[in-house]
Amino acid sequence: MRIRIDTSGSRASVAVAGRFDAHEVAEFRTVVEPLVAAADELRLDLSNVVFIDSTALAELVRLDKATRAAGGTLVLTDLSDPVRVIMEITALLPVFTVEEPAGAGADGAP
Amino acid sequence: MSGSTPTVAGTDRYRAFKAWVSTPLTEPPRISVVIPAYNEEWRILPTVGAIATHLSARGEPWELVVADDGSSDSTVALLQDLRFPNLRVLVADRNRGKGSAVRRGVAAARGRYVLFADADQSTPIEQFDRLLALITDEGYDVVVGSRAARGAAVHSKSLLRKVLSRGLRILVSAGFGVKVADTQCGFKLFTADAARSLFALQVVDGFSFDLEVLYLASRLGLRTAEEPVEWIDAPGSTVDAAKVSLQFLADLVRIRLHDLRGGYRQRPALPASEAPHTADAAEAGEVADAADGPGVPAATGMSARPVARPDENVTTAPGPAARRSAAPGAAEPPPVPPAGPDPAPQPVEQSTERPAPAPAPRHTHGPVPLSLSREVAPR
Ligand SMILES: Nc1nc2c(ncn2[C@@H]2O[C@H](COP(=O)(O)OP(=O)(O)OP(=O)(O)O)[C@@H](O)[C@H]2O)c(=O)[nH]1
Ligand SMILES: [Mg+2]
Numbered sequence A: 001m002r003i004r005i006d007t008s009g010s011r012a013s014v015a016v017a018g019r020f021d022a023h024e025v026a027e028f029r030t031v032v033e034p035l036v037a038a039a040d041e042l043r044l045d046l047s048n049v050v051f052i053d054s055t056a057l058a059e060l061v062r063l064d065k066a067t068r069a070a071g072g073t074l075v076l077t078d079l080s081d082p083v084r085v086i087m088e089i090t091a092l093l094p095v096f097t098v099e100e101p102a103g104a105g106a107d108g109a110p
Numbered sequence B: 001m002s003g004s005t006p007t008v009a010g011t012d013r014y015r016a017f018k019a020w021v022s023t024p025l026t027e028p029p030r031i032s033v034v035i036p037a038y039n040e041e042w043r044i045l046p047t048v049g050a051i052a053t054h055l056s057a058r059g060e061p062w063e064l065v066v067a068d069d070g071s072s073d074s075t076v077a078l079l080q081d082l083r084f085p086n087l088r089v090l091v092a093d094r095n096r097g098k099g100s101a102v103r104r105g106v107a108a109a110r111g112r113y114v115l116f117a118d119a120d121q122s123t124p125i126e127q128f129d130r131l132l133a134l135i136t137d138e139g140y141d142v143v144v145g146s147r148a149a150r151g152a153a154v155h156s157k158s159l160l161r162k163v164l165s166r167g168l169r170i171l172v173s174a175g176f177g178v179k180v181a182d183t184q185c186g187f188k189l190f191t192a193d194a195a196r197s198l199f200a201l202q203v204v205d206g207f208s209f210d211l212e213v214l215y216l217a218s219r220l221g222l223r224t225a226e227e228p229v230e231w232i233d234a235p236g237s238t239v240d241a242a243k244v245s246l247q248f249l250a251d252l253v254r255i256r257l258h259d260l261r262g263g264y265r266q267r268p269a270l271p272a273s274e275a276p277h278t279a280d281a282a283e284a285g286e287v288a289d290a291a292d293g294p295g296v297p298a299a300t301g302m303s304a305r306p307v308a309r310p311d312e313n314v315t316t317a318p319g320p321a322a323r324r325s326a327a328p329g330a331a332e333p334p335p336v337p338p339a340g341p342d343p344a345p346q347p348v349e350q351s352t353e354r355p356a357p358a359p360a361p362r363h364t365h366g367p368v369p370l371s372l373s374r375e376v377a378p379r
Helices: A022-038 A054-069 A081-089 B012-022 B044-057 B075-082 B098-108 B125-136 B156-176 B192-201 B209-219 B241-260 B310-314 B320-325 B369-374
Strands: A002-008 A011-020 A041-052 A073-077 A097-099 B031-037 B062-068 B087-090 B113-117 B142-147 B187-191 B224-229
Touching (some): A002 A022, A054 B044, A081 B012, A081 B044, B031 B098, B044 B062, B062 B075, B062 B098, B098 B113, B098 B192, B113 B125, B125 B142, B125 B224, B142 B209, B187 B192, B209 B224, B209 B241
Parallel strands (some): A041 A073, B142 B224
Antiparallel strands (some): B113 B187, B142 B187
């Protein structure tokens, strides 16, 4: 798994690529945790994640709660197809704020 | 923000998935994926999602069969709640072991190619395409995933198991003539004919069924390839290492005894159309009973596939070419004619379309080296 971070002002963007599973959660948390308090908007790009397991899903739920508690928002941008499918069948898609990329649908992101 | 229109987003793979979950197949599946599942409530849905995304995107009819193994958690309910028209959940009343689960799943599978894959997505499903090409392009009957050196997280449990399994592997190679280095990888692909022949004969309910199947494959003269696959040691294994290794040893003896008694000689293959779909119907039960297990009337058109010379397996290491591509049944019939419903001994040649010449074996290494590659440092 690879993690890339961009911070600009009150917005932090994190891009995760590869397999996001229980082996990667600790590193993910180490990298992302400091951003929770620092950023108003935490944007997480999952477009290059090939697989996400239940442990990583649980971590995202935790992160969503933590950002809210800190007065910010977690926004998932650009889900890969496997991630979208997995979130859908685990009924987790509605839990998150998901921003669709422009042109993806009638109601795409601005 | 577009939370209001979730179904419009996504790309082709997502759309293919949506089509697969909304429309029952109108033709027989080309591919069946069988997942054995025992108490997999934590791991099964992401695995189903990954497999369904990838297989649907291939654009050919496919089905998913999950063979529950008497799970006491919510595995079955989670799957049934999905209400996918092309997913079948075979519920077992009690836990019997992975071998029995895979056997039931394979018996129910209707595809021309049958993959069985573990519920933990340890082998990413993207590797499937490569394995299938070995069957369709190179004429193999069986392609087994082989765990090459990637990211084995060596927690003590799995380390113990791997160390023990190296000794077992030598035994397997010398005693059974099975040259596949990684017999236990939970990612194996079969032609439908091969799958039926193998799993109709196969009797081991536990984890050693992998070895048994490969042993039978070599005895049936099936062409077997071992293909390196990426493998990520998934956390959450439900396996007790030491117990499994001891059981494996016991099973080796069991397989040998069953063989000596002629138990692998005469069970007819289960045609897909006749295959039992219920939990118990395909169970072979005790080894002693296995040869009398549920047979299938010869009228179905599938004939029994007698195993080639029963004494043939005793040798230690035949040359790789002979091992992989010979059709020993064609040379001489078994000394004891099969007593199955179809008395005519048949050569073990498979009947699916495939290029005539036997492919060169892909797998050339001996029994030992691969075990070393598995014991790499944690990622
Ligand atoms: N442990 C266990 N697994 C079973 C059984 N029946 C079916 N399975 C399935 O067999 C597959 C292998 O299970 P794992 O727990 O990953 O076992 P493993 O892959 O051999 O072990 P690891 O290498 O530690 O992952 C999974 O899909 C299980 O759900 C059973 O009785 N016990
Ligand atoms: Mg596993």
